[in-house]
Amino acid sequence: MQRELPILEMLAKGDEYFLPAVSVDNVIFGFHQDELKVLLLKAKHGNMWALPGGYVFKDEEVDAAAARVLKDRTQLANLFLQQFYVFGSAKRTRLELSQEAFQNIEAELMKSKWLMQRFISVGYYALVEYEKVKPLPDDFSSECSWHDLNNLPQLIFDHREIIEKALLTMRLQLNNQPIGYNLLPREFTLKSLQSLYETILGRKLDRGNFNRKMLGYDVLDKKEKHFTGGAHKAPYLYSFNKQKYFEALRNGLKRDF
Amino acid sequence: MQRELPILEMLAKGDEYFLPAVSVDNVIFGFHQDELKVLLLKAKHGNMWALPGGYVFKDEEVDAAAARVLKDRTQLANLFLQQFYVFGSAKRTRLELSQEAFQNIEAELMKSKWLMQRFISVGYYALVEYEKVKPLPDDFSSECSWHDLNNLPQLIFDHREIIEKALLTMRLQLNNQPIGYNLLPREFTLKSLQSLYETILGRKLDRGNFNRKMLGYDVLDKKEKHFTGGAHKAPYLYSFNKQKYFEALRNGLKRDF
Numbered sequence: 070m071q072r073e074l075p076i077l078e079m080l081a082k083g084d085e086y087f088l089p090a091v092s093v094d095n096v097i098f099g100f101h102q103d104e105l106k107v108l109l110l111k112a113k114h115g116n117m118w119a120l121p122g123g124y125v126f127k128d129e130e131v132d133a134a135a136a137r138v139l140k141d142r143t144q145l146a147n148l149f150l151q152q153f154y155v156f157g158s159a160k161r162t163r164l165e166l167s168q169e170a171f172q173n174i175e176a177e178l179m180k181s182k183w184l185m186q187r188f189i190s191v192g193y194y195a196l197v198e199y200e201k202v203k204p205l206p207d208d209f210s211s212e213c214s215w216h217d218l219n220n221l222p223q224l225i226f227d228h229r230e231i232i233e234k235a236l237l238t239m240r241l242q243l244n245n246q247p248i249g250y251n252l253l254p255r256e257f258t259l260k261s262l263q264s265l266y267e268t269i270l271g272r273k274l275d276r277g278n279f280n281r282k283m284l285g286y287d288v289l290d291k292k293e294k295h296f297t298g299g300a301h302k303a304p305y306l307y308s309f310n311k312q313k314y315f316e317a318l319r320n321g322l323k324r325d326f
Numbered sequence: 327m328q329r330e331l332p333i334l335e336m337l338a339k340g341d342e343y344f345l346p347a348v349s350v351d352n353v354i355f356g357f358h359q360d361e362l363k364v365l366l367l368k369a370k371h372g373n374m375w376a377l378p379g380g381y382v383f384k385d386e387e388v389d390a391a392a393a394r395v396l397k398d399r400t401q402l403a404n405l406f407l408q409q410f411y412v413f414g415s416a417k418r419t420r421l422e423l424s425q426e427a428f429q430n431i432e433a434e435l436m437k438s439k440w441l442m443q444r445f446i447s448v449g450y451y452a453l454v455e456y457e458k459v460k461p462l463p464d465d466f467s468s469e470c471s472w473h474d475l476n477n478l479p480q481l482i483f484d485h486r487e488i489i490e491k492a493l494l495t496m497r498l499q500l501n502n503q504p505i506g507y508n509l510l511p512r513e514f515t516l517k518s519l520q521s522l523y524e525t526i527l528g529r530k531l532d533r534g535n536f537n538r539k540m541l542g543y544d545v546l547d548k549k550e551k552h553f554t555g556g557a558h559k560a561p562y563l564y565s566f567n568k569q570k571y572f573e574a575l576r577n578g579l580k581r582d583f
Binding site: 088089090091125127128129130131132152154155157158159187189191240241242244245246320321322 | 412
């Protein structure tokens with residue numbers, strides 16, 4: 070299927086190119102200076118922001134559509150991306166808001182019954198290495214940038230709810246699945262891993278307890294210390310054991326039961 | 327919107343009644359004699375079985391559609407029902423299989439472009455009290471009955487994968503969220519709760535460890551023992567503290583971090 074036409078042209082004939090009624094929205098989290106950030110797009114006209122999202126080509130897996138959007142906006146491939154919820158409210162894409170968000174599009178497109186139909190959206194969340202991302206706006210946006218979760222701008226539709234649900238999902242998964250791969254540099258201290266957990270959970274954790282639990286999960290490799298100069302006081306560095314990490318992601322962290 | 331027409335009549339004009347491209351499928355689990363069962367429908371013609379599922383009315387929430395299907399097949403309302411995954415493969419509803427599954431439908435319907443389009447399916451899982459369910463087939467099925475998870479019949483499309491994913495999700499959630507409400511009678515012993523956990527996890531658990539952990543979660547109320555006859559040796563009965571249970575369902579079980 071021809072996918073290389075300009076997006077506006079394809080949307081005008083949405084029926085020919087895309088699965089009807091289904092969109093994807095990506096909550097892309099990055100971790101920077103002990104803060105959790107989310108990547109947002111600013112509409113070309115108006116003051117509304119939106120999650121990076123898109124539509125699903127007729128012959129495309131839904132998961133592949135989300136991965137495509139993620140790659141297009143971050144310019145990075147093979148990132149951790151996980152489906153977390155379907156937003157299926159009957160009134161979530163209200164026409165009057167669509168029109169504000171899409172007012173930069175030519176009048177012809179606004180008449181497109183396809184674009185103006187009810188959409189459900191499959192929500193995905195991604196964890197990315199903040200420093201490596203080169204944010205790139207899409208054709209509807211003037212800007213693609215990181216925003217502090219505690220200070221979100223005005224968002225279209227139910228996008229605030231989608232972000233909140235992604236965060237809640239990540240918090241719940243923290244008890245059950247490892248996190249940190251792609252959010253932290255390849256080697257890190259237990260202190261910075263704890264800081265990531267504290268940021269996601271929104272509260273302080275006991276250090277001894279955290280270290281004991283985390284090491285008990287058996288997903289970390291301890292790195293050799295390099296004694297260079299005064300570095301003998303430097304804390305140990307760890308990295309994720311990729312095999313154990315992804316096994317724990319699939320099957321859950323080691324538990325007593 | 328008129329929803330009381332016969333389903334075949336509505337499907338023949340699917341465009342008028344339903345959201346395109348989106349279906350729901352429910353994995354309905356029941357617990358009986360230490361075995362986990364799943365509720366399945368047998369197609370009127372052929373030997374294929376299917377999950378209870380359906381389509382989403384144009385003005386209906388996706389979650390509400392799944393709840394409606396659950397109620398129609400079990401004749402019970404207000405059950406625990408949770409969205410767990412979207413099955414979005416481009417080839418999951420293969421036409422040749424649809425035709426076998428739907429061959430009881432008049433020829434007119436088979437020509438319905440609406441029914442023959444690509445569908446993604448939103449998967450839900452439900453936990454129900456086995457004894458209370460009165461299984462009721464839908465218009466495409468001759469039978470609605472419980473099946474042992476370890477001995478599933480031939481299933482259409484990706485329905486086996488949907489069941490496996492539901493089970494995996496439930497296993498992962500076991501570490502994080504309480505389970506048992508609606509699966510066990512109102513009052514139960516720790517032994518029968520442990521048996522439920524063992525059935526879901528597919529392995530034996532240490533009793534002392536299980537009891538300690540479970541009580542630590544603080545979602546159970548201990549019931550008064552009634553000393554009648556030789557019952558002084560009977561184990562304590564427990565029930566779920568509904569408020570604490572549902573709070574833990576939302577926010578995760580109590581953890582050290």
